[in-house]
Structures are given as structure tokens and as C-alpha cells.
Amino acid sequence: MATTGLPAIGVSGIVFNSSGKVLLIQRSKPPADGQWHPPGGKLEPGESLIEGCRREVFEETGLTVTPRSIAAVVERRMEGFHYVIIDFFADCMDDPEQARAGDDAAALAWVAPDEYGDYSLPVGLLPVLKTAYALWAGNAAGLFDTEGNGSDFVALEFQT
8 A cells, every 4th residue: 555755643533422422524535535533634733632633623523622531543554645643532612513514524423333334434443433432431441641731641540
């Protein structure tokens, strides 16, 4: 598989509403156009991981989020792209019903875990969504920003 240039850092925000439905956007541009993902994109120079996550979610959904922990770190090489993606479990600070598709999102949906199979998800996303759902339900641990500086994340026992 051909890739171009150096790997880029991507960030995403995995957000659930009070009913346990996850917010997914349908990509309108490569890579993976047409597939459903948590809102996210490429980290900009000088931006912290948390700042990038907040910006990307806002650009693609209009929602303000607070990233709480890292649910997963994945590497994706496809369609001439090479990304290392940090998937944050994040709290929505706005009314979830205010979400709208923006930026490079063709559509937006709140999706229940039993509906994941109805959406064209990229390879490897399902275990990430399951981990994030466990974080939402208070049943799993993740990587947390223990110092509050947005750059150092370590595993801690999950506390409810």
C-alpha cells in the first residue's frame, strides 16, 4: 500500500449522549469518504492533542467537548494517507441535539451500539467504539491526563 510523506497525527472525539448513543459523522472527503467515524481530523502545528480534539469535533459537529481519556491509539495507512490517531473519550458540554454536520462531514448520526452494523464503519473502529462505550458506562479504564497539561496520558484505575 503506497503512502505519501511522513505519518500525520490525527485526533478524534468519541462522544455519547445520555442514552448511550455515540456521535458518528459520515466522511465526505478521502481518506475513507462515505464511511462513518467519530468526528476528528489532523492535528495542527503547535496544537495540543486535547486542543486538536476539541477543534475537530467543533468543526465537524458544532459541539463543544471536554476530552476525558484516551480510549485507543491506532495507525491507519490507506488511500495515500498514513495517520496515527488518538481516539479520545469525551464529554459533550452542549445539548447533543444541537449537533449538525459541518466541515468535511456529509452527515451526522447518534448511533446505538446495537445499530453499529447498519453503518459503514472502517476496519478496526468497532473495538474502539466498544472500549469507549465501556468508558461511558464506567466499566473500563483508559489513559488519563493526570497532570492537566494535555500532553502526558497514563493508565489509572477507572474511578466512578
